[in-house]
Amino acid sequence: MGSVFIAGDWGTSRLRLYLCDGAEVLDRKSGPGAVGAGLAHEAVLFELIAPWIAEHGPLTVLLCGMVGSRNGWVEAPYVACPADAAGLSAQLVRFEVQGCAIGVVPGLKAISPRQAPDVMRGEETQVIGALSVLPHLAKGRHLLAHPGTHTKWVQVEDGQIVTFQTAFTGEMFALLSTHGTLTNLAAGDAADLSDGFAEGLARHERSSASGLLHELFETRSRQLLDGWSPAHAVNFLSGLLIASDVAGALTQFDSAGGPITIVGDPSLSERYRLALARQGIASELLGGEACALAGLSALFQPQAESAPS
Amino acid sequence: MGSVFIAGDWGTSRLRLYLCDGAEVLDRKSGPGAVGAGLAHEAVLFELIAPWIAEHGPLTVLLCGMVGSRNGWVEAPYVACPADAAGLSAQLVRFEVQGCAIGVVPGLKAISPRQAPDVMRGEETQVIGALSVLPHLAKGRHLLAHPGTHTKWVQVEDGQIVTFQTAFTGEMFALLSTHGTLTNLAAGDAADLSDGFAEGLARHERSSASGLLHELFETRSRQLLDGWSPAHAVNFLSGLLIASDVAGALTQFDSAGGPITIVGDPSLSERYRLALARQGIASELLGGEACALAGLSALFQPQAESAPS
Numbered sequence: 169m170g171s172v173f174i175a176g177d178w179g180t181s182r183l184r185l186y187l188c189d190g191a192e193v194l195d196r197k198s199g200p201g202a203v204g205a206g207l208a209h210e211a212v213l214f215e216l217i218a219p220w221i222a223e224h225g226p227l228t229v230l231l232c233g234m235v236g237s238r239n240g241w242v243e244a245p246y247v248a249c250p251a252d253a254a255g256l257s258a259q260l261v262r263f264e265v266q267g268c269a270i271g272v273v274p275g276l277k278a279i280s281p282r283q284a285p286d287v288m289r290g291e292e293t294q295v296i297g298a299l300s301v302l303p304h305l306a307k308g309r310h311l312l313a314h315p316g317t318h319t320k321w322v323q324v325e326d327g328q329i330v331t332f333q334t335a336f337t338g339e340m341f342a343l344l345s346t347h348g349t350l351t352n353l354a355a356g357d358a359a360d361l362s363d364g365f366a367e368g369l370a371r372h373e374r375s376s377a378s379g380l381l382h383e384l385f386e387t388r389s390r391q392l393l394d395g396w397s398p399a400h401a402v403n404f405l406s407g408l409l410i411a412s413d414v415a416g417a418l419t420q421f422d423s424a425g426g427p428i429t430i431v432g433d434p435s436l437s438e439r440y441r442l443a444l445a446r447q448g449i450a451s452e453l454l455g456g457e458a459c460a461l462a463g464l465s466a467l468f469q470p471q472a473e474s475a476p477s
Numbered sequence: 478m479g480s481v482f483i484a485g486d487w488g489t490s491r492l493r494l495y496l497c498d499g500a501e502v503l504d505r506k507s508g509p510g511a512v513g514a515g516l517a518h519e520a521v522l523f524e525l526i527a528p529w530i531a532e533h534g535p536l537t538v539l540l541c542g543m544v545g546s547r548n549g550w551v552e553a554p555y556v557a558c559p560a561d562a563a564g565l566s567a568q569l570v571r572f573e574v575q576g577c578a579i580g581v582v583p584g585l586k587a588i589s590p591r592q593a594p595d596v597m598r599g600e601e602t603q604v605i606g607a608l609s610v611l612p613h614l615a616k617g618r619h620l621l622a623h624p625g626t627h628t629k630w631v632q633v634e635d636g637q638i639v640t641f642q643t644a645f646t647g648e649m650f651a652l653l654s655t656h657g658t659l660t661n662l663a664a665g666d667a668a669d670l671s672d673g674f675a676e677g678l679a680r681h682e683r684s685s686a687s688g689l690l691h692e693l694f695e696t697r698s699r700q701l702l703d704g705w706s707p708a709h710a711v712n713f714l715s716g717l718l719i720a721s722d723v724a725g726a727l728t729q730f731d732s733a734g735g736p737i738t739i740v741g742d743p744s745l746s747e748r749y750r751l752a753l754a755r756q757g758i759a760s761e762l763l764g765g766e767a768c769a770l771a772g773l774s775a776l777f778q779p780q781a782e783s784a785p786s
Contacts, residue, residue, distance in 0.1 A: 348651075
């Protein structure tokens with residue numbers, strides 16, 4: 169029974185729990201996000217996993233994400249890059265609750281004289297998962313992108329996360345498409361990738377030297393002058409932001425001529441794939457949820473090895 | 478009495494009215510913004526100016542700003558660049574109300590194959606005012622900046638507004654400093670220009686190639702890692718945005734080696750002056766309200782000349 173454990177991706181908005189036997193998922197459950205004043209993390213977790221404990225006895229529970237932040241359950245301080253699965257596993261914050269060994273995955277920090285300090289929490293586990301899903305990433309230099317509220321660009325060398333950089337792209341899109349004067353769209357994204365998106369990608373290529381602040385206003389001026397619909401404007405905005413994000417990342421990082429691995433939500437990953445393809449760069453896409461689970465499994469292995477000591 | 482007229486700067490948030498005799502201001506009043514469903518522009522205006530009409534009889538009223546937008550009182554369609562005081566004056570939208578000749582100043586549009594289409598409404602009058610206040614701008618090539626919610630960079634040649642570009646800087650600052658995860662500051666700006674502002678300017682110089690989306694997250698990571706206060710973070714954010722705006726503008730426009738004229742709110746103009754000074758570029762600052770009044774006076778002159786016809 170040593171191979172049965174519980175993997176949990178406990179982010180800001182949701183808890184995803186998996187009962188695993190090695191790489192096999194026996195069962196899954198979901199619960200509320202990890203951050204909130206007075207959230208009783210222990211009670212939330214153990215109510216959900218009670219049936220699994222009843223069947224299997226006390227289990228190791230491995231948790232990643234905002235559950236380990238200052239405002240989560242137990243703070244798991246940021247670990248400095250470079251980092252890999254073995255290193256992160258050794259830095260798990262471990263404690264015991266109701267007979268179960270809990271391990272909380274630390275976030276990562278990137279500190280270097282040539283860039284601003286940066287942090288991630290949760291994505292590191294997905295990157296570790298991607299490295300275990302795609303074994304060819306274990307050798308050489310690779311670039312991973314994790315698009316989302318805060319897009320993470322992660323440079324990997326010989327299986328180590330050597331550095332990374334956060335782009336504010338997703339949150340910027342959410343702010344600009346629901347607040348302020350650029351678009352009138354009440355909520356979120358346009359329904360499909362109409363030509364507005366490609367127009368945004370193309371616009372950034374033509375005018376990138378002037379910078380995003382000078383590019384953004386076209387979203388508004390075209391609605392005033394050319395009758396763009398709000399949906400078209402929002403797709404244009406999405407294209408402009410993602411092209412700007414991609415171009416900025418490629419000035420800092422590279423994939424040594426190989427494809428870039430994009431980990432995350434499929435429809436958002438597809439937008440990044442299109443933006444990279446315009447630069448002549450191929451991508452391979454991996455689902456974020458599957459990578460989180462694979463990452464937690466990878467982090468569980470070394471722990472299991474050290475358990476007999 | 479032909480030199481007495483009423484000048485009005487009727488923007489989104491406020492109406493400023495001046496009773497003028499040539500360049501002299503005899504009286505002033507203020508009222509509500511020009512945009513709002515069902516706003517009775519005529520009633521609002523004539524209640525405020527009734528005492529002036531009672532004393533001087535029917536007067537010409539010259540209005541600039543959002544009062545001429547699609548959602549204002551009467552739409553004054555955008556006039557294409559190049560434009561100057563005589564051209565704008567000829568394109569005033571004129572009508573008569575209660576015996577008074579009303580003139581609404583049109584906005585400007587910049588349409589060119591090499592840049593995104595752009596629009597302004599209200600700032601054109603301040604630029605015309607700046608040109609009348611600083612006669613040396615009437616010859617040669619000059620660059621004016623009008624910082625604000627939407628910063629306008631205006632290229633002037635031989636007294637003509639030849640083109641311009643809008644940067645989303647002020648609205649971006651407002652969005653990022655009051656919404657989202659970058660800062661915790663509940664409302665607006667930090668109290669003073671502490672070193673965070675210069676740090677933001679300097680950061681952009683070091684990392685501009687990666688673009689704003691990659692630079693912004695430092696505002697957050699430094700609060701997490703280095704204990705930056707929210708006020709420090711907000712000043713850093715302001716420096717980053719203004720440096721990015723200035724750098725972008727200087728890729729498109731130039732002041733032919735001379736100083737850049739900054740028209741607007743004094744404390745915001747000072748931030749732009751500091752950012753330009755770091756690039757070795759001198760500035761001269763003019764108050765926005767004074768320029769609006771000077772611009773309306775300049776636009777009134779040609780109208781008066783044509784009145785006897």
